[in-house]
Amino acid sequence: MIDISKIDYSTILRRYDAEAENMDSPEAVAAKMLPSDPVLSEVASAVLYMKFKEIGPVVKKALESKEPLDIINNGLVAGMEIVSHLYAAHVYYLPEIMMAAKVMEVGISIAEKQIPGGRTTKGTVVMHAAEGDPHDIGKNIAAVMMRSSGFTVVDLGKDVAVDDVVDAVKENKPFLVTGTALMTTTMTAFPSGAKKLQEAGINIPYMAAGGAVNRDFAESFDLGIYSEKAPQTPPIADKILAGYDWKKIREEWDSIVGGE
Ligand code: B12
Incomplete structure (x- = not known):
């Protein structure tokens, strides 16, 4: 006779609906x-x-x-x-x-409106969402963090052409430029923008951020640095103002953002 007490039913039949009911x-x-x-x-x-x-x-x-x-x-x-x-x-x-x-x-x-800070500014940052990318919610949050930490933000908006980013950097002379990409098809705008900046003799850090981007990608091109979450940007910006270039930000990134 078969001993059914030893049968492991989970290997035979798995009721996902029953499982879901219990979750x-x-x-x-x-x-x-x-x-x-x-x-x-x-x-x-x-x-x-x-x-x-x-x-x-x-x-x-x-x-x-x-x-x-x-x-x-x-x-x-x-x-x-x-x-x-x-x-x-x-x-x-x-x-x-x-x-x-x-x-x-x-x-x-x-x-x-209730954030203290007055009109003094620590420096200017140019922010944008990549060419072809309509996702700007995360950028807008990061812009609030930067303004509230005492920086002047030149917000270029979303779907910004690479050449417009380069022109805005030439015009506003920021110490940092940030780009947001939530689509894998748009994130290539950042290395291309960074290259154009370098060709123009501008060597400020180019922060690549947003869901499509990871640290490896952000650090795969000259000038590129990474920020995963909007609140990480002000501490990174403070270090740049303290004299860190993009290479030093990369080296000390973990300790700057308090990561592992
Ligand atoms: C809202 C949304 C939209 C809205 C955008 C509205 C807006 N004004 O932003 C609309 C409806 C316009 C939209 C359109 C599309 N979308 Co959409 N969208 C989303 C969705 C659901 C949420 C994104 C979001 O705002 N999240 C909330 C914010 C707070 O999170 P976040 O952006 O990630 O920001 C955090 C970090 O990334 C970081 N961060 C972000 N930016 C910055 C900037 C700086 C400087 C720093 C430091 C940090 C930082 O900080 C934030 C948290 O602290 C995502 C799904 C997802 N899970 O992400 C898809 C998603 C991004 N969309 C996607 C797609 C494909 C599209 C469309 C192409 C769809 C279509 N077929 O038409 C179109 C775009 C068409 C076009 N080219 O114009 C895909 C992208 C896939 C890919 N890997 O390429 C996603 C991932 C959905 C999916 N799973 O397929 N979308």
């Missing part, structure tokens, strides 16, 4: 990702659930007890990160991403 829903996982601080959680929830009417009052209320940058990084951007998570899990689709990003931007514009 948390993506929404529940997302809810767990909300910040533990109740004020920041309320801000992040407004982004997560695309609350256009609530975001203004919620951010203004948060400003009574929190620093603007805390609200931006740990409330608004945190909410957007959950949205990206839900998108990856096929719970949210593009319309939700776009609406949530708009809500986040409204919140950022309110919080940004």
